[in-house]
Amino acid sequence: MKIIIAPDSFKGSLTSSQVCAAIKKGIRKADENIDIVSIPMADGGEGTVDALMNSLGGSKIQVWVKDPLFRRIKAQYGILEDGKTAVIEMASASGLALLSLKERNPMNTTTYGTGELIKDALDRGCRNFIIGIGGSATNDGGIGMAAALGAKFYDREKNTIELTGSGLLKLDSIDLSQLDPRVKECNFRIFCDVENPLYGIKGAAYVYGRQKGADDDMIERLDMGLRRLSEIIERDLGKSVASIPGAGAAGGLGAGLVAFLNAKLEKGIDLLMETIGFEEQIKDADLIITGEGKMDEQTKYGKTIFGIIKAAKKQGIPVVGICGSIGDGVEELYTEGLNSVFSIVNRPMPLWQSIEQTSELLTSTAENVIRLFLKASKAYPNTRGTTYLPH
Numbered sequence: 148m149k150i151i152i153a154p155d156s157f158k159g160s161l162t163s164s165q166v167c168a169a170i171k172k173g174i175r176k177a178d179e180n181i182d183i184v185s186i187p188m189a190d191g192g193e194g195t196v197d198a199l200m201n202s203l204g205g206s207k208i209q210v211w212v213k214d215p216l217f218r219r220i221k222a223q224y225g226i227l228e229d230g231k232t233a234v235i236e237m238a239s240a241s242g243l244a245l246l247s248l249k250e251r252n253p254m255n256t257t258t259y260g261t262g263e264l265i266k267d268a269l270d271r272g273c274r275n276f277i278i279g280i281g282g283s284a285t286n287d288g289g290i291g292m293a294a295a296l297g298a299k300f301y302d303r304e305k306n307t308i309e310l311t312g313s314g315l316l317k318l319d320s321i322d323l324s325q326l327d328p329r330v331k332e333c334n335f336r337i338f339c340d341v342e343n344p345l346y347g348i349k350g351a352a353y354v355y356g357r358q359k360g361a362d363d364d365m366i367e368r369l370d371m372g373l374r375r376l377s378e379i380i381e382r383d384l385g386k387s388v389a390s391i392p393g394a395g396a397a398g399g400l401g402a403g404l405v406a407f408l409n410a411k412l413e414k415g416i417d418l419l420m421e422t423i424g425f426e427e428q429i430k431d432a433d434l435i436i437t438g439e440g441k442m443d444e445q446t447k448y449g450k451t452i453f454g455i456i457k458a459a460k461k462q463g464i465p466v467v468g469i470c471g472s473i474g475d476g477v478e479e480l481y482t483e484g485l486n487s488v489f490s491i492v493n494r495p496m497p498l499w500q501s502i503e504q505t506s507e508l509l510t511s512t513a514e515n516v517i518r519l520f521l522k523a524s525k526a527y528p529n530t531r532g533t534t535y536l537p538h
Contacts, residue, residue, distance in 0.1 A: 155189060157439065161505050162197060165506065188416070192281025193281070199234045203423060208225070233275070253365070278410075287315065288403050300314070339401055345374075351397075359398070434464065437451075443473070457484065459484055468489070471492065
């Protein structure tokens, strides 16, 4: 019997690799002879580097960069075994998790450190880039990232502006003449798991600004800044980026990557699955176990779990979801190929306790799922010789 473990991270608790390990432990408790293949997943946020390197191999690089508030920190990224492909999580240098609650203010944060990661990879010979842009603390439209690579952003007096969300309000011109020339030799593919435009009621500031620490007044000004950025990009660079799906991802970094680096925004889960050959890896599997912190109606809209469900359905492989909590609308996933979903919370407990015990709870739940699956397999044999849960 072959079982695939392919979860996303449990945000605030475990990475996708750690989730795989906990679930694997539970499967082994139920049956030590099952063939287990762990495939940690991600769609652009935490775990993207690990997910790719787990399947493709490579090495991790640590480098000093500026964090969202321009402080020096150590961040890391991956270089795949080909030595030419860098895998970067912008959150490693410019992520919300790097700031305390009191420090969160997208008027003051920058993507400069993300640009420094790109530059370091260029220095090491990389010319292919896969960049995950989930989990940002920023709303600077990517000007910080571009400035780290040599781009210049000026106000009306030809002074350089602050490379932050507030700096965009002063933006009057863009000069890419000093942009690192090696950028033209590169291919940038961007993991993007949202489709928000750059500005407006569904744009970066209005949809994501509050979780980054913005109040109502800040959100309005941040939106004005992104609108200004779009106008200057169109005038100075001849590119229209405002309405590109995903332009508003990571506080407008999606738009900035397209405008300044000619990047291509792609659905994170689709790009990951293509890159690691996911459909080939799951061939002949009897069961796929996936999961994330919460499964609900949002899971269907371009998220990691939904991509896994769709891929499994093509091959007739049953899928079980294991999650921290089950929200409204999860039943819609049953018609898409999900067989069942289980919460790891096995008794009344506060949220902090479930987060602390996520690993143990995952192991226990996985063991119970497999014991049920093994029992069901005897009653519902499949013609392939494998065993499927009944629909």
